[in-house]
Amino acid sequence: MVQVRVAGVALDSSGGHVILLKPMEDLSAEGRMVPIWIGEQEATSILIAVEGATPPRPLAHDLMRALLGTVGADVERVDITRIDGGTFYAEITVTTGSGPRVVDARPSDAVALASRTGAPLFVADAVMEEAGVPAMLDGVEDEAEVVDEFKKFLDDVDPEEFGG
Numbered sequence: 001m002v003q004v005r006v007a008g009v010a011l012d013s014s015g016g017h018v019i020l021l022k023p024m025e026d027l028s029a030e031g032r033m034v035p036i037w038i039g040e041q042e043a044t045s046i047l048i049a050v051e052g053a054t055p056p057r058p059l060a061h062d063l064m065r066a067l068l069g070t071v072g073a074d075v076e077r078v079d080i081t082r083i084d085g086g087t088f089y090a091e092i093t094v095t096t097g098s099g100p101r102v103v104d105a106r107p108s109d110a111v112a113l114a115s116r117t118g119a120p121l122f123v124a125d126a127v128m129e130e131a132g133v134p135a136m137l138d139g140v141e142d143e144a145e146v147v148d149e150f151k152k153f154l155d156d157v158d159p160e161e162f163g164g
Contacts, residue, residue: 001079001122006050006115007033009043017043019111021080021123032132034080034123036088042108049115061112068117072097075119078110080127088127
């Protein structure tokens with residue numbers, strides 16, 4: 001498993017939303033990123049959490065966090081575990097009074113919840129190998145520039161190329 005962070009949320013050329021996951025130890029603009037296409041609502045939810053903004057009313061992922069807190073559970077970690085037929089799979093490990101529990105989740109929901117709780121986010125080595133794309137951003141050092149350059153890459157990429 002490789003620990004990652006949300007490097008950003010971008011739009012592809014057809015208006016699809018993509019979360020960009022980049023290894024924590026790779027703070028440069030080089031290396032690999034894992035793009036995962038997600039829905040608009042999930043993208044908005046992740047952006048709100050990453051930017052530390054407060055929505056006027058709780059979003060679904062805020063409700064998840066509140067429910068977990070109410071029952072005394074904590075999000076221990078989130079893992080992007082595999083790709084099957086172009087679909088990414090994730091697991092949320094929750095610590096409860098009776099021990100850890102692993103819950104199957106969509107990656108977008110898992111990342112949104114991790115972004116709200118501060119839980120570490122991991123990508124399986126096999127997923128990084130299969131879905132990771134070269135950052136292709138030589139000479140770019142600023143995170144905003146990384147996202148801008150990746151948006152340029154997305155203009156020419158076809159999501160079907162990541163179909164597995």
